[in-house]
Amino acid sequence: MQVNEFKPKIVAFCCNWCSYAGADLAGTNRLNYPADVKIIRVPCSCRVNPLFVLRAFQRGADGVIICGCHPGDCHYTTGNYYARRRMTLLFSMLDYLGIEKERTRVEWVSAAEGAKFAATMNDFVATVTKLGENKRLEDLRCKK
Amino acid sequence: MVKISFEKLNSLFEKISEKYDLFVPTKKNDGQSYFEKWEQGKTVSDDLNTVRSAKDFFFPQHEDIVSFKLDGKNIEITDERREVRPFVMFGVRACDVRSFSILDKVFLSEPVDTFYKAKREKGIVISLACQKPSETCFCTTFGIDPTEPEGDIRAWKGNDCYYLEGVTEKGNALLSELSLEECDRTEVDAQIENTKKILDRLPLGKLDTDSFGGDKLKELFDSEKWASLSESCLGCGTCTFVCPTCQCYDIKDFETGHGVKRYRCWDSCMYSDFTKMAHGNPRLTQLERFRQRFMHKLVYFPANNSGEFGCVGCGRCLNKCPISMNIVKVMKTLKGEN
Amino acid sequence: MQEVMKNKAKELLASGEVRAVIGWKKGEFCYDITPAVFTNAEEIDNGFIYDDFCGANLSKYLIKEAHKDGKVLVFLKPCDTYSFNQLLSEHRINREKVYVVGVSCDGKVDIEKIKRTVGDGIIALSSDGDKISVETLYDKYEINRADALAERCVNCKSKKHVAYDELLGDEGEVLDSKRFDEVEMIENMTADERFEFWRNELSRCIRCNACRNVCPACSCEKCIFDNDNSGYVNKAPVTSFEENMFHIIRAFHVAGRCTDCGECSRVCPQGIPLHLLNRKFIKDINTLYGDYQAGEDPEARGPLTSYTEKDPEPSVVTDKE
Numbered sequence: 001m002q003v004n005e006f007k008p009k010i011v012a013f014c015c016n017w018c019s020y021a022g023a024d025l026a027g028t029n030r031l032n033y034p035a036d037v038k039i040i041r042v043p044c045s046c047r048v049n050p051l052f053v054l055r056a057f058q059r060g061a062d063g064v065i066i067c068g069c070h071p072g073d074c075h076y077t078t079g080n081y082y083a084r085r086r087m088t089l090l091f092s093m094l095d096y097l098g099i100e101k102e103r104t105r106v107e108w109v110s111a112a113e114g115a116k117f118a119a120t121m122n123d124f125v126a127t128v129t130k131l132g133e134n135k136r137l138e139d140l141r142c143k144k
Numbered sequence: 145m146v147k148i149s150f151e152k153l154n155s156l157f158e159k160i161s162e163k164y165d166l167f168v169p170t171k172k173n174d175g176q177s178y179f180e181k182w183e184q185g186k187t188v189s190d191d192l193n194t195v196r197s198a199k200d201f202f203f204p205q206h207e208d209i210v211s212f213k214l215d216g217k218n219i220e221i222t223d224e225r226r227e228v229r230p231f232v233m234f235g236v237r238a239c240d241v242r243s244f245s246i247l248d249k250v251f252l253s254e255p256v257d258t259f260y261k262a263k264r265e266k267g268i269v270i271s272l273a274c275q276k277p278s279e280t281c282f283c284t285t286f287g288i289d290p291t292e293p294e295g296d297i298r299a300w301k302g303n304d305c306y307y308l309e310g311v312t313e314k315g316n317a318l319l320s321e322l323s324l325e326e327c328d329r330t331e332v333d334a335q336i337e338n339t340k341k342i343l344d345r346l347p348l349g350k351l352d353t354d355s356f357g358g359d360k361l362k363e364l365f366d367s368e369k370w371a372s373l374s375e376s377c378l379g380c381g382t383c384t385f386v387c388p389t390c391q392c393y394d395i396k397d398f399e400t401g402h403g404v405k406r407y408r409c410w411d412s413c414m415y416s417d418f419t420k421m422a423h424g425n426p427r428l429t430q431l432e433r434f435r436q437r438f439m440h441k442l443v444y445f446p447a448n449n450s451g452e453f454g455c456v457g458c459g460r461c462l463n464k465c466p467i468s469m470n471i472v473k474v475m476k477t478l479k480g481e482n
Numbered sequence: 483m484q485e486v487m488k489n490k491a492k493e494l495l496a497s498g499e500v501r502a503v504i505g506w507k508k509g510e511f512c513y514d515i516t517p518a519v520f521t522n523a524e525e526i527d528n529g530f531i532y533d534d535f536c537g538a539n540l541s542k543y544l545i546k547e548a549h550k551d552g553k554v555l556v557f558l559k560p561c562d563t564y565s566f567n568q569l570l571s572e573h574r575i576n577r578e579k580v581y582v583v584g585v586s587c588d589g590k591v592d593i594e595k596i597k598r599t600v601g602d603g604i605i606a607l608s609s610d611g612d613k614i615s616v617e618t619l620y621d622k623y624e625i626n627r628a629d630a631l632a633e634r635c636v637n638c639k640s641k642k643h644v645a646y647d648e649l650l651g652d653e654g655e656v657l658d659s660k661r662f663d664e665v666e667m668i669e670n671m672t673a674d675e676r677f678e679f680w681r682n683e684l685s686r687c688i689r690c691n692a693c694r695n696v697c698p699a700c701s702c703e704k705c706i707f708d709n710d711n712s713g714y715v716n717k718a719p720v721t722s723f724e725e726n727m728f729h730i731i732r733a734f735h736v737a738g739r740c741t742d743c744g745e746c747s748r749v750c751p752q753g754i755p756l757h758l759l760n761r762k763f764i765k766d767i768n769t770l771y772g773d774y775q776a777g778e779d780p781e782a783r784g785p786l787t788s789y790t791e792k793d794p795e796p797s798v799v800t801d802k803e
Contacts, residue, residue: 050730051731058723087796089766093762097677097726098676098678099673105800
């Protein structure tokens with residue numbers, strides 16, 4: 001294995017009711033996904049404030065993914081519908097500012113979709129690895 | 145007095161740049177001028193003044209002070225002070241040059257602000273006389289002569305050349321290094337005379353400071369007019385950030401995730417958390433904060449500095465305030481002229 | 483127009499219908515107008531003005547003024563009435579305590595644009611139809627009014643008042659503006675060009691907060707960026723990240739509520755075209771969720787506080803070519 005291989009840091013916001021359980025299932029099923037994905041559990045995908053996404057990038061994330069229940073299945077009935085609009089607009093704005101849109105993603109993962117969770121993370125990590133380090137939304141003060 | 149023709153200006157700048165960082169007012173694509181580091185191809189803007197004042201180079205908007213890193217039970221402390229490269233500022237107007245002496249009184253009196261001091265020592269100011277003052281100019285109110293500015297070297301822009309004259313030791317030393325062509329003062333004197341005629345016609349030229357000063361504290365502080373003056377103030381920091389003499393700062397800690405970076409940054413008395421302390425905030429309303437800004441410049445500062453006012457009449461707040469409230473309106477209203 | 487307005491203000495003050503009048507007050511020169519509260523006829527006679535430079539949107543002052551006792555009269559231009567409605571829908575203003583007089587507007591003039599043409603030293607200005615005559619300390623000029631029009635007025639979206647108790651002057655129409663052209667132009671750049679473009683603009687930010695404080699949609703009692711306990715407080719744009727963060731979050735927070743009044747760009751001392759951020763959100767909302775004009779209808783539900791099951795997935799953005 002190459003020593004200097006770039007391994008992206010990924011922050012995954014996962015909703016407590018579906019996606020976090022999905023991640024759990026991926027774990028119990030021993031499905032592989034890169035250890036550089038750091039999961040932050042949130043009560044609902046709509047808990048994710050745009051500031052969380054930006055702050056993740058500031059603190060060194062190379063990609064941010066938000067996972068929630070499938071539309072229609074939200075534990076709080078409608079939370080993910082709001083999250084969907086918010087994140088669409090936020091990602092569009094980041095793209096407008098010239099920040100790579102591939103660094104952000106929303107994926108719906110249910111508690112039964114352990115395999116999807118692992119596949120999603122593998123895919124996202126691969127995409128971000130190709131992009132390389134986050135330079136455009138980095139904060140130099142936070143570099144080690 | 146020496147001169148340098150416009151054609152040779154580039155080579156002069158080149159020569160200065162060998163030893164110094166050189167900053168000149170340059171026009172940016174928003175149509176306004178800013179001091180920028182000179183490099184081949186950059187030309188000196190003809191604008192009367194820059195949006196941001198020359199203060200930025202001696203007292204920047206933010207400055208790292210120290211950083212802390214936690215390593216087990218040890219705290220590693222690093223001085224973040226950066227070495228200042230010698231620099232030259234070309235084209236600083238008389239108002240901005242005077243602002244340095246106001247800032248000096250704050251930062252160079254005990255306890256000396258070593259960050260500021262280092263920059264003052266390493267900086268050489270080449271001032272530029274004004275020829276076409278604006279309607280918003282009132283530097284003469286504070287005894288500034290824009291036709292013969294202070295600075296380490298003063299310059300005049302003639303028809304085909306710049307005239308330069310050393311003022312301080314630092315300035316003379318630089319001038320002698322540059323070995324420029326000697327010349328007489330004829331064109332400069334004519335220009336000064338001409339500019340003075342324009343100064344007489346400035347709409348704010350007659351503004352005086354008679355009603356202000358350290359001894360007017362109580363009367364001005366208690367004035368009922370602050371209420372209407374501050375009524376529409378938005379509480380933004382524009383006036384304080386474009387002001388060449390505003391010198392309040394805040395010290396902040398930024399948590400980097402693996403340590404703390406302590407920096408200082410400009411503060412604004414217009415902000416709700418200005419001088420906020422453990423017990424709370426001494427100025428709770430915008431009226432009090434607004435009053436603070438003008439009392440500081442017109443009363444508190446002269447009270448502590450043998451009568452010198454904390455304003456240089458550059459007119460930036462007149463140009464930039466979103467609601468067009470400014471020190472001139474405040475002075476006139478307090479005097480009862482408005 | 484100005485005289486009619488003055489008379490209206492004096493009439494309502496005299497009858498006791500209103501306690502105060504929010505209007506524009508003339509300044510030191512011919513262009514530096516300040517929003518002001520007038521409480522008697524004398525003040526109105528001495529200082530009230532309505533001309534080409536009364537660009538300031540007065541609706542936000544109502545938050546403060548309408549909390550006091552008694553009714554207050556406010557003069558609103560067509561685009562200001564959208565902000566007014568938006569504030570109403572957010573329950574920031576008590577409608578009962580405001581008497582809105584709509585005033586017509588044929589676009590406001592940007593003094594910065596004039597200064598860029600004629601230089602410094604403006605001592606007199608007069609507007610005559612399509613032309614503006616300018617007298618400076620150094621020369622006289624005549625410029626086309628259209629060339630001096632404020633950026634937001636060049637692309638005026640509406641001459642129609644969406645809220646008023648009384649209207650002075652003629653009512654206009656909602657216009658078919660080209661306000662999204664510039665947004666589209668930026669969208670059509672490559673990502674690198676866009677990044678370059680916005681770095682160039684946002685790096686000038688000095689965090690004076692003028693854009694935020696003037697914005698009628700920014701009406702939080704305590705902004706997150708001022709709140710020491712939020713963890714997001716910052717007073718200076720220390721890094722490029724913070725410049726980006728402040729403007730992204732500010733624009734996002736007013737997304738769906740921004741009426742595109744253009745005050746943010748008007749007041750920016752550094753001339754950053756902040757309205758282009760807000761317009762991007764408006765354009766996206768229109769395309770993705772259907773046309774929506776904030777402030778048009780105070781009863782309408784904002785696009786970010788509603789949803790449909792058929793909304794497009796975020797992949798429309800992240801997967802687009």
